[in-house]
Amino acid sequence: MDFLKSAVASAIAKSSSFPYTIGDRIDLDASIWTLSNATKKDDNSPCSIFTFDLNTQRTFVPLAKNAARKLRTIRHPGVIKVLDVIENETHIYIATEKITPLSWHIRRNSLSEETIKRGLYNVARTLAFINGEASSIHGNVRVGAVYTSDSGEWKLAGFETLSSMNDDEAMIYTYGSLVPDSNRYAPPEVASGGGWSVVKKNPLSAPDSFGLGTLLYEAFNGNFPGTDRIAQPGKIPANMVAPYKRLINTNPKLRLSAGHFLEQGKKSGSFFETPLIHIIEGADSLGLKSEEERNQFLAELEELTDDFPEDFFKIKILPELLKSVEFGGGGPQVFSAIIKIGVKMSDEEWEGKLLPVVLRLFASPDRAMRVCLLDNLPAMIDRLPQKDVNNKIFPMMVTGFTDTAPVVREQTVKAVLTVITKLSDRTINGELLRHLAKTANDEQPGIRTNTTICLGKIARSLGASSRAKVLIAAFTRSLRDPFVHARNAALMAFAATADVFSEEDCATKVLPAICASLIDKEKFVRETANKAFDTYANKIKHYAETLPDTAAPAEGAARPATPTRMGNQNDASGWAGWAISSFTNKISTAKGEMNSAPAIPVNGATSTQTRSLPVSGRATPLANPVPDRPATIRLASTTTSQRTSVETPSEAPVDDDVLDAWGEMDDDDDNFFDAPAAAKNNTSTITISTTTPFDDGGEPDFAGWLAAQNKPKAKPPLPKGLSKAANGTSLASRPAAVRTQSAGPGVTAAKKAVPVANKRPVAVAAATKKVDLKPKDDEGGDDDWGAWD
Template sequence: MDFLKSAVASAIAKSSSFPFTIGDRVDLDASIWTLSNATKKDDNSPCSVFTFDIAAQRSYLPLAKNAARKLRTLRHPGVIKVLDVIENETHIYIATEKVTPLSWHTKRKSLSEETIRWGLYTVASTLKFINNEGSSVHGNVRVGSVYTSDSGEWKLAGFEVLSSMNEDDAIIYNYGSLVPDSNRYAPPEIAAGGWSAVKKNPLYAPDSFGLGTLVYEAFNGSFTGTDRLAQPGSIPSNMVAPYKRLVNNNPKPRLSAGHFVEQGKKTGGFFETPLIHITEGADSLGLKNEQERDQFLNELDGLTDDFPEDFFKIKILPELLKSVEFGGGGPKVFGAILKIGTKMPDDEWEAKLLPLVLRLFASPDRAMRVCLLDNLTAMIDRIPQKDVNGKMFPMMVTGFTDTAPVVREQTVKAVLTVISKLSDRTINGELLRYLAKTANDEQPGIRTNTTICLGKIARNLGTSSRTKVLIAAFTRSLRDPFVHARNAALMAFTATSDVFSEEDCATKVLPAICLSLIDKEKFVRDTANKAFDTYTARVKKYAESLPDTATPAATADGARPSTPARIGNQNDASGWAGWAISSFTNKISTAKGEMNNAPAIAANGTALTQTTSLPTSGRATPTVTAGPERPATIRLASTTTSQRTSVERPSEPAREDDAMDAWGEFDDDGDNFFDAPAANKAATPAAAPFDDGGEPDFAGWLAAQNKPKAKNPLPKGLNKPTNGTSLASRPAGTRSASSGAPAAKKVVPVVQKKPAVAPVPVKKVDLEPKDEGNDDDWGAWD
């Protein structure tokens, strides 16, 4: 039969007209109701349903009907919230907010002392309202009549015998004894004379005694009978005296619920707790002035972690959200919001707090922006990456260019927090552009923090721009007048030593660090020495892995693949001087300016024309055109010092700055440094190579490189004769001396003739100077 009744009730609950879906049943203490978890069909929100089976408990029907009627009409924050009441011929359903029996927590002793005080304050305040404003008696105050909501608040129910004392036929007089387990909780005067004794004693007396039993059971976990009430047990010491007055056997001096609240609210009273203050002030937070709001937030900060989390999420958080967004709550309120949000699951945090955070980043309030940046560490893991890149970061970058230095500095620091959520394109594009601005900020602290930031995000930068950006930023910071900026650059170099190649370490980083080895500040020098040792050790280790030489190995027949340019005697230990002289003479054409000397004349009067200034190989073996042999020996006429005044020379010595700048003109690979300029090539036909036996042919070189100019005539003795003979072989009387300038020279192209017989080698030019005392003689190069 019971199974049939249960099936009928289930069928009714599952019908389309029933607005709730009943789920699992919840265990209760002795009660006329069955409690079940349920959901509303219209919005799927959770709720609870109290079910009364009329057929099974018809004797308790007046109690069930009274409870349903009182819950419909009585509205108070401390009373369980009723959503709907449904009555039919078989059942009475009372749908309420989602609740849990308080006995679940008291039996497990899972409630903290502060939470129990807060709950007792709520129940006592509700009883005060029922007794004083409602002129009614609850008559069933116990642990079984109290429930906890989703917010953790204690809610009073058990209105089976709630009666107004203004009624002559109040239900409590006739049905009070029908309440389950009433004998165990009944006050002494009720146990002795029945519920009619209520008329002879103060109205509040039964409820005050019931409140005392609730205090005892909440702190001690169980209640077996009124004889145990004399021992307070775990009740706090400052609450023991009022508690004893609640459970006084004599109803006359018994303390009412209202007086119990008043004693607890006195200075230093047992109801003077931050949690109770917050509960009272949360509803009017938006109406508080700045001083009252600050006091409220200070109390909120003083809460410990053992307070009910759900209460803050459901009751306090909505009020805080409204205050910070519409009531001018400011950074302090937002800090309290984040503290509550730390215990929220990710999906709930994203639904309730993320929209607010994104809106606040667009706020022009600098204090709010700084608060957001300071607390970004606690939020960043909850913000999806797409929202960081698409919504938050575009608003966050405005802080890089803000006029307030504190905003710029906090924005730079916040980069370390958001870097893990930024895309590579954002990091290597927009972020680096803004960091380049803060690296040159007028505030030294911002420049220093930018250097530190770059050092910490070095591995997040793209490989193509990492080395260039970091070396440029750190090197610039090494020259910063702010001492901590220089020290930060050295520390950043040390921390990022592994991101640079060995070549960059040797050619770019070490030279930059060396400057700091003689810094004026000792702690900077110490940091520089550590950085220098780090990079030196890495370069040395890399150098040990290099081969002994880069010269190609000899082939099987003993010949090398290619013949390197001759640079003197490399096998001689003292050959460094020979290398220097040989290299310089081979590259003499790279010297600045021109040497305008007359070309060498062959014995038959034909000019020996050099086709190229120097070969690209770097050897001092010029190519000349050979004419018929002439027995006369050709010598360059020696000139006096006064005769050489027409040779081009610099007008003034080069400055030291220009010499330093010249280092920047050299190619990195050195391939072009030792090559002769192509502008000096002669436009003559190719000639057979001339073997000088390893000695430079200065006469042929002078003949090809130096051509007379109208404005800068050559000195006497080097002018080309008009009749095709050398100056040395012409008589002195035939030389032109009319104006001191050489006669107009007719350029006669030299045509290479194919000899009928074997070619006669041209004899070497005698370079022996005529004047032994001349300082500028070519003999210095022998």
Template sequence: MDFLKSAVASAIAKGSSFPYSLGDRVDISDSIWTLHNATKREDGSPCSIFTFDVASNKSRLPLAKNAVRKSRTLRHPGVIKVLDTIETDANIYIVTERVVPLSWHVKRRSLSEETSKWGLYTVASTLKFINGDASSVHGIVRASSVFTSESGEWKLGGFDVLSSMSDENAVIYTYGSLVPDAARFTPPEVVKGGWDTIKRNPLTAIDSYGLGILVYEVFNGNFTGADQVGKTTNIPHNMHQSYKRLCTANPKLRLSPAHFVDQGKKNGGFFETPLIRLTDDIESLGLKNDAERDEFVNELDGLSEDFPEEFFKMKVLPELLKSVEFGGGGPKVLGAILKIGSKLSQEEFNLRLTPVVVRLFGNPDRALRVCLLDNLPVMIDNLPQKIVNDKIYPQMISGFTDAAPVVREQTVKAILPIINKLSDRVINGELLKFLARTANDEQPGIRTNTTICLGRIAKNLGQGSRTKVLIAAFTRSLRDPFVHARNAGLLALGATLEFFSEEDCASKVLPAICPSLLDKEKMIRDQANKTLDLYLQRVRKFGSTMADTVTPASASADPVKDAARIGTSNDKSWAGWAISSFTNKITAANGEIQPTANGAKPAEVEPVRPASVPQPVRSVSATQKDILRPAAPSLNRSFSERPPAAPKEEEEEEEEEEEDEIEDVYDAWGGMDDDDDDTQDKEEDPFSAAVTSPTVSAPAPKPAAVPYDDGGEPDFAGWLTAQSKVKKPLPKGLNKSSPAAAVSRTSSRNSTTVKPRTVIAPAKKIDTRPKEEEDDGWGDAWD
């Protein structure tokens, strides 16, 4: 090796441009050649170089020259492919495809039975060509003359004594005995009569004997001598008879390589294996019809894992790619491609499969698209992120709007394997829009899978949109008529609990789950209870960490004794908490309750405010809605001023008031968040402009009868004084209804709150003392 490197270095130094770079030496036995791994300098492609040192092997120089000459002219798929030959005064180089000696595998016993049969079939078919079509004799068929290529195929080499029988001065006659270790592999007739006996025996006799030795070596690991010829140890049973006929001592009775192949290819023969059938059919795959192609793919799927992976990568895969892309191979061929591709390294996958996969995603064939989407989990790890985000995903999104439901469904499922290779802008923009579309799909299965998909990709969504999207999607699925869609929504809510705040859990999620507790399906009810428990635990845990109150404690000037209260916090009765709450509000107030003018119910104590700010007006009758949602001040008009209605009108008014009361309750409990309705009511109410925050307005100069405007605050004292100077009202039902009263009744019926109007009072000082001797009817409003 050192001499070789020095020779090459000297040749380069002298100006000769050796186009290859020699690498490691490969151990090869029983050969006149030295084998090296090498690379081509021009493109860095791998190759092998057989080197013959002329100075140290001058006696075998004719064998080397014969090998160079035959390797240039002999072309066959089972023969080593020769790329170049270089002859110098010091060395002879044969540059071939990258190969490895078969003897490596034979010595390690690393060949499976199927692979061994496949290789022997290749060698026997090559010898059939050499003996028949080329009318030649190989002469040294053995394991050291066979090599495996990068595709795992067995290639025949060792053409040192390859001779044509039409040549009278063939090298084999003269130099056959110069082959290393020739005595161990020489047929018995040659040992007795020399190489000239070839002329007196069948042309195939020499190579048939060598083929028999090769069969023994492949299945037993080593061949030591003639005493092992014909032994059937470890050789497949169905091959015994043919093998013995290859090794028989009588050359005229030996089975030729061609007959050996024919016997093996018979129905049930030893060469009738899936791998051999695959080898025979792969070259013509593009010419097969649909039925033949399906049969081939089924055969391919039946192959076991111990077959040579290199052969599938180098030979089968390219042919399958041609078939699926140009020959109409269809989804079955694509499935076989992806199965083989799963065994490729990432570099090999990107080199061989990625460009084809990108092109296939643009194919309009729906069956092919579904197959691609279904196999995305198998190949996604080998696809670069940029390719997925920029090339594959833009072609995938057409599946969201495809007319075929199976395409839409597979597109939704395919989001899960590729989600980690999509950019945040794509996920939170275009993808969510398409998922919103499939969430409303007419197919219940697609809606269900969309809910599952959202739950699985929740962690990939942006924080700004995640909560809104998930709550909207999952709560919507809880109302889906398809039972599995509802179940998926509950499961998704349970799986994404961590992404919701406690406020969202309490105000949005829990109210949406509760109806499912009474679902008609027991499966939904059970899952709803489980999901509800998860959210309740979280809300309760958070609630235990909150402060007892946010209201600051107010110091009371005169502490009130507990004995004087109607109810206490220790009261354990059903209504105890309500009474206690009510008395707490009363007893916590400072000062005394002031009596009303005519002995009516006391008014609520108002908070301390500046003297310049007018007092807010309370509604005459406080309904439940007034308590839950503060209402605007009522019109400054007593119910006693309303003219009495006819009996039928009274009944209609009572019914309308009852309906209004029901609507008020519904608004309080069912429409508390309906802010838009409140806004609309304000826009439609002609009195809405009058219920703004009370402000002190300047006295209007005109008309003269209005010397003072109290800013909208009702002047009950002035009203009482005015009532004392007028005549007592007529009995109910006799008063004429005025337009103002009609407006008052209409507004009280149609509006949830009665709007006040400003009362015009005289400017003179008013006596606020009530006149007890007259019944003014004002107290009727409390009845």
């Protein structure tokens, strides 16, 4: 019959109407209850359930009902939290928070001294409340009545005989001896034959004080031999021996109450003066503390060691810290403590408890909090979903790039290295590069330096279509920075990113930029420049070894008839003749008037070019075709076949404004580090004529020059400006408004179209700058470097 009733009860517990799912059973010491793990069906949260069988334990029914009633009515942090009490015809169910019997930990000897002290502190504080404010006697204080929560706190239960002393018919008087093992743990005055009724003659706290003493003994020594053998303290700490003996005093009137036990333990230097207990007391009121008290609390939190249970921080301390940082003005220090606790949390716990708070804090306008968030990003980034980083965190984070506080801008630049792995390619090559272009020109030299370092480290995350342009422009600008560490950072960044540039870029753009740093005024910059130079020189050398010996066609193939040039020979005289021919051509073009030749059509336009100029149309690499003021003439562009460019295949289109923000490597950046340079409105172009349609690619024509020297000398041309135009009118006699104007300093062998009376353009030789072949005096001529001395 009993088996049938038990089966019916189990079926009821598993029915759909029962709000809990009962799981494994947990072994208990002598008790009228059975304890089982369980889950709540509504949210699958873990819990525990005490079960009492009304049919098989009729003798203990008053104790079970008293325990259920008292657990419902007494609310205290030191009492197990009751979720629900369900009673039917066969069973009483008490659903509580997830708990574990304390006896399990004591038997495994897994409790440290600090943990035991913290537990005893909780139990003593709970008993002080029951004996004082509640005017009641627990009457069943022992290891079997104490449980540990998920946070590691000791929680008091065993309310079978809890009675109010204001009640003349208190439960403990009648049913105190029915509790299992009551004779073993009973106080001496009860065990001596007086029964539980003797508690009326003694202080109300006496029975529970003795029970607290037995709990203290068993917690430190591992087992309870009986009331007659606990006089020897065993492993109890020395500073707790004296109060322990007063707790177990055979005279109930001389026993130390739980409240007095707490007072003695909290005295300066006493046994309850530990960092962990201070945190227990301070966490509940953290939001109400002053800044000084909060700092002291956080300092004590820093002192905690790994001996303390991690669950205590996650479940007990963390919620209070979160409330403090969001609503109590806890500030960055509290958030740093939160992150340290969060490191030991699982991904699910972190996402459920910390992620919502982090997202809200990033929207905070508090600069100190923003800097704290950026500092702690490395500890959080692995827990942050990529979607949240792109859509929520980075849009709020970019405001730091333009913040008025330099520290915020600097920390924002540093944080890019942390979030770069979670950003999309579109965000990196769009918004991020635009902001880094601004910080690369920041007024603070440290921010400019960190931007260079940042670009060097994220180089491989940039899009292939814009990577070389952006990096070369940024690093070459930093090489001209007056701040020495910025120049050094640019050289190191060049060395670290050598593999992302093509060999053509290395030879034509990177190495020329590095060469100027080889004679930097600072020794350590020169040393870094030498290392970077060697890296690129070796790369180019290895690449050159893979190239064919010559690009000339094989013997027997048809070759175009070209004049013999001494510059193509390999002997020393040829090399010298090349240099002389080059200078001779420049000097000859500076004299007299250049002969006009038929224009070569280029993309629908007309373009002419002299044989002594390179394809670019410049006489020398230093020539600046930009006039001093806007002009109406245009520079003829070369044909597509004449242009040579090396580009990395692009993976995705990049906005033009992003690339324009970085500018070109050869831009005029004299005022780059003073203020953002204004966009130059350069609408002037120059038309360059050539004497013959043959394009020699800018190679010096030394043989042609020799042939010209042997010809009969022709009549010297008229001086510049006095030659007659097609209609026979001298240019010198015309108004100044239609005369040829200089195209600006540095422009050589240039011609401009000048309007005439019949509205036909006339090619007039522009003034040229003579080449000074004398060595220059180096004093005061350090190029642009002198500006930063």
